[in-house]
Amino acid sequence: MASPGGTPAKLTQGARTRGGIGESTLRPDATLKVTGEFAYSSDMWHEDMLWGQILRSTLAHAEIVSIDTAEALAMPGVYAVLTYDDLPAEVKNYGLEIQDTPVLAHGKVRHHGEPVAIVAADHPETARRAAAKIKVDYRELPVVTDEAAATAPDAILIHEGRDDHHAGHVPHPNIVHRQPIVRGDVAEARGRADVIVEGEYTFGMQDQAFLGPESGLAVPEEDGGVHLYIATQWLHSDLRQIAPVLGLPEEKVRMTLAGVGGAFGGREDLSMQIHACLLALRTGKPVKIVYNRFESFFGHVHRHPAKLYYEHGATKDGKLTHMKCRIVLDGGAYASASPAVVGNASSLSVGPYVLDDVDIEAIALYTNNPPCGAMRGFGAVQACFAYEAQMDRLAQRLGMDPVEFRQLNAMEQGTIMPTGQPVDSPAPVAELLRRVKAMPMPPERQWESSQGADVRQLPGGLSNATHGEGVVRGVGYAVGIKNVGFSEGFDDYSTARVRIEVVGGEPVATVHTAMAEVGQGGVTVHAQIARTELGVDQVTIHPADTRVGSAGSTSASRQTYVTGGAVKNACELVREKVLDLGRRRFGSCHPAWATAALLLEGGKVVTDAGEALADLVDVLEGESVEVEEEWRHRPTEAFDLRTGQGNGHVQYSFAAHRAVVEVDTELGLVKVVELACAQDVGKALNPLSVVGQIQGGTTQGLGVAVMEEIVVDPRTAKVRNPSFTDYLIPTILDTPAISVDVLELADEHAPYGLRGVGEAPTLSSTPAVLAAIREATGLELNRTPVRPEHLTGTQLPEG
Template identity: 90%
Template sequence: MGTTGIPGKVTQGSQTKGGIGESTLRPDGTLKVTGEFAYSSDMWHEDMLWGHILRSTTAHAEIVSIDTAEALATPGVYAVLTYDDLPTAVKNYGLEIKDTPVLAHGKVRHHGEPVACIAADHPETARRAAAKIKVEYRELPVITDEASATAPDAILVHENRDDHHIGHVPHPNIVHRQPIIRGNAEEAAKKADFIVSGEYTFGMQDQAFLGPESGLAVPAEDGGVDLYVATQWLHSDLGQIAPVLGLPEDKVRMTLSGVGGAFGGREDLSMQIHACLLALRTGKPVKIVYNRFESFFGHVHRHPAKLYYEHGATRDGKLTHMKCRIVLDGGAYASASPAVVGNASSLAVGPYVLDDVDIEAIALYSNNPPCGAMRGFGAVQACFAYEAQMDKLADKLGMDRVEFRQLNAMEQGTIMPTGQPVDSPAPVAEILRRVKAMPLPPERQWESSEGADVRQLPGGLSNTSHGEGVVRGIGYAVGIKNVGFSEGFDDYSTARVRMEVVGGEPVATVHTAMAEVGQGGVTVHAQIARTELGVTQVTIHPANTQVGSAGSTSASRQTYVTGGAVKNACELVREKVLELGRRKMGTYHPAWATAELLLEGGKVVTDGGEVLADLAEVLEGEAVEVEEEWRHRPTEAFDLHTGQGNGHVQYSFAAHRAVVEVDTELGLVKVVELACAQDVGKALNPLSVIGQIQGGTTQGLGVAVMEEIIVDPKTAKVRNPSFTDYLIPTILDTPTIPVDVLELADDHAPYGLRGIGEAPTLSSTPAVLAAIRNATGLELDRTPVRPEHLTGTGSA
């Protein structure tokens, strides 16, 4: 890892071991590697029942009747619930638009929609009972694309919409529409010496997290319920669950249990309400664990997209204008589609200077699977298209592809297409320079004196090629991603920090509702506490709803926002501790009143390094506790007609160089290397930073060459809901991923940090596609690339 730039300023406790800037190890790391970590699916309770969901077998149909009698008569079955059994008038939920029924009512809108839920004394009993429920459907026409969704006679996916987006969309089957208009693209196009256009298709990607949806609901003596669940946003879940149960929020107590990955797929509810309903109905704890097949239907996916782009440039390589239209398929329910539209439209230009743009992004309602948040949402699809356009323009101009990008790269001070100035470092040209300068891997690595190493060849261990017809390709891409929730959302987090003496040693306890989903937040929170409070021992309290909201673990926001809350709370605790010390011990030394005092290594020291007291001595018999909210600077909604507005908090940037080897006869691809350069503002934990960049890069690789949920265009049914047919990269598919990290501090952010988890997912996909195009000479305008696209037997 190379590290340059200006690190964020650390003023307190910087000498305490395990603080900010160190690669401290994750407390859950060894447990996860050895298989000892307790995930939510491992929970157990005495006298526990098992829940199961009956799902629709068709994508769009009226429900004529549901007969549960035979299921209820099954020995071991304690409850069977349908829509009519729900206890309150609130029967829908949703992240923004509450359009999703807890259980289907009147009709089903997608394949796999929950229709009934069952509680039984054994999971197989619950499944057998579900199979005995008789549901009579009357099939309806399916909406599967823009043409069928917006036709004059199109059937409506939601017949009686009344959400706040309905007034500005041209058709009720459009969830949200966001134009971005700046300058005059039509006039600017007349100045272009070269114009290129393209139509791009982005496939539906699954988050494919390690641990399927699971949780345990335990009825309480006070009439409430305790829910232990793997989620991304405890308080959002709470706000959706409690009204359906008819309970005040303080009687729905939620605790985060072990999460096996998320990537956006746990922002929406899955089994939470069903488990609580069954627990309250039966009076017994109810556990629900999806199998992998159920998981594919039980959470949202990445929006598939059609993207239509036009760019122009002058002979000297300066961009003149851009027009684009982005059509995202949101599926049957809204989920996060409005926010995905906002991201896709506002970031559709990419990290380039363009004064004249005409952008439109929409999300459709359809009968395809619901789509919502996934790592880099909206910006990922746009990056795939605009980076292909950059290569097309560079080639038409006869320019080097990287130099063309650098010539048009944005920088600090650039005005975004939304009219918002970029007021922090934007080292786009620099990260491109760095990634291009990284050494290339040796060619023909499969060759050895002992014969071909098939693991290094396209096709790998399938042993299909020994190097005949293998061509190397190199491609580049760069992307821009917003950090945090945008468009006027009140994005904040809360932290409670307590400092006391335990066993003669000062100990800090950090309590937040942050969902640790594998991103390493619990490690960073301990590092912040050590840095700010000068203690070695830090306890991370389990995340639950007994502390204020931390928001979602998404949008690369947790280190920024919840880390900011922890830092803020620690600073207030530190001041209280020092005031306590002044009262207790200040009479013994004048420096208590005159010096700037720091906490380091369990001691109170002056700015000159003189030790005034042990922290344990200052705190003896006392405990100091603070709960504090922290907000980033405010954002504002984009204008619904022009798209203008200061909609984003911060931007992150990553660039990739992909090196691939392609067997052009068999259509097989081996990604040899995916080098990355990224500005992270400040690497709070360098080891975790590298892991996040490599993980995001690998997910981008997956959607480039293998990952796609296949939906039948005639029936809207999912064809491949299993890891047998939905392929994700394994260790043998994952290339070398060298990373060059820049640290250019954002003065608006805690420690100068920049959210990092999503940006590498953007640029890795188009870099791989660019490299394959470089190797084959093919246009390749869709993801993922399949063998038939490379051999002339299929279109791409």
């Protein structure tokens, strides 16, 4: 502590406290997760708890003739069996944007695995057996599984009598949303093209494949409400949808975030939340629901499968002239986030290139296929796969290097997007391509050693399928553009409550937000921001719940930007109040106030931090200062429904990849040797976490390139592979070396100059892998994922 006659501590440059902005700090939950001690939502327990179970439809499209629950209700240990007719409120549907999803099926089922009835029992096995005893009489209906069937004049309507805010501008009731973007004169520009390439591309349905299945615990409260402990991506969105169905005001539905085992968009929609609450309120007992892996494949939305039709033109010197495209996304049985995914797919369909003449159309369909919605990359992934294949085809036709061709047409700061919006922050597309191309190449024939072939380094790996015969190397490049934050006029904000007080003789900051920590590292960043802005060492992160205002969804790469911005803003307001408190308590000339003021000044350090902290304790003695504040980024606007023009996005992020693959062309096996990435992150708030996000997104893109696809039978619309036995995801043996080059070009509009990080690498890794396989094999390969039969020409038997 400074003596009464002392002088204020001197300032020095540098990080003021350990673990501030720009430092690599470890996650507080890291050790618990690695050792298996972390408490996920599926680990929750309550005295006298019941178990919930959901009965799901065995057909994808059928009329429900009758439901008989008598035998299930008669089972010992069964406390409740509920169907649609037992729902307590007038509101019986929910949805993110369009409330078209019934809590329990009514009249008919629209997709395989739709919830029909729910059971509560005293043991999970009893609940499962009781659900199996519910007798449902179905009358099977024809299924709609593709665009031709969905949009025919006499098509079966997935939602009869549909009347919502999207219906006015779509040409058919089985189209959820349509977004055209028209700019310039494509016909005139086409006449200037020396080379024109066309391509039709197919993108498979990808699952988020998070490792923690859907789960939660609903506890009835004495006031007639309910407290839900839940793994989700957006507490307040869940609350908005849950309360009306329960017939309760929102203040009687309390929600606390439980441990989340991954999300990637699959937890934006509701799964078991309403079902657990309904059973808890009906029985008066806590009810826990935990999906098994099979159920999880039916219990959440997936990435939209897509058909993409592209035409590009270029002059003989390599300048792009025009682009036409049509993107058809299959949204499945319910709308979920399809309208927003359509907006992203259309507005980002050109990629990170300068193009003044475009004609774009994107639509999402209603079908009887599984519902699709948010997944990492959100519409931009599908588009990137197609436009990057087109760039390679154009470069090949022109005899140009594919990287140089991309650099020649790369956007930069000041480029006008197809929507008419200027890019007003750094857009280092050409530089990212230069950097990723300049990275050292991995050695050739790594599988060779003095002891013989190391099969782990070969295509097929430990299956020991090849020892190097017929193995060819290929190298491919890709770059992508992804928006950050919610778009198209959405009121995208977050709320943070920050308190500073003295605990045990030391100043401690507490940060309370409703942000869902799903593995992205927000809890670390919030503590770093508080340390940086308030100069304290000790920061407590309050568990996320609905007792504080909304933080929005943990999606769209937005949380560090928006909730981080809210925490920063709240800390700044707390700082002002603390300084005002010190002035009133000591007077502005007192040394204790002066050194505390230096500590709180921001961006600098006091030479004797311990002395300054002691002075801050004096200022705060017996007081706490708390602020809760909302924070918004700059506004966006909706795209015009005829032309697609509008300032629809807040910020853009960019990543480039180089893929190196080895392919056994005889067996159709692929080994991805390396996925090098260069990405601009604006400012790396936690460099270790940034690299982890880039590597994770890269691996998820690798999965959809060569192995991940939910297979739906086109005749029945039934899912054929709902398990990790048949739905494959990359393991550590499939994951290649992922070198990362992080570029930091600040966006002056964002807190600390940061850019959202987590989604951009998911875009470009997939087309980079496909480009490398094409170079190795000479094949066209216009679909994901690439399977062995696509490389060998072998036709596998049906089923």
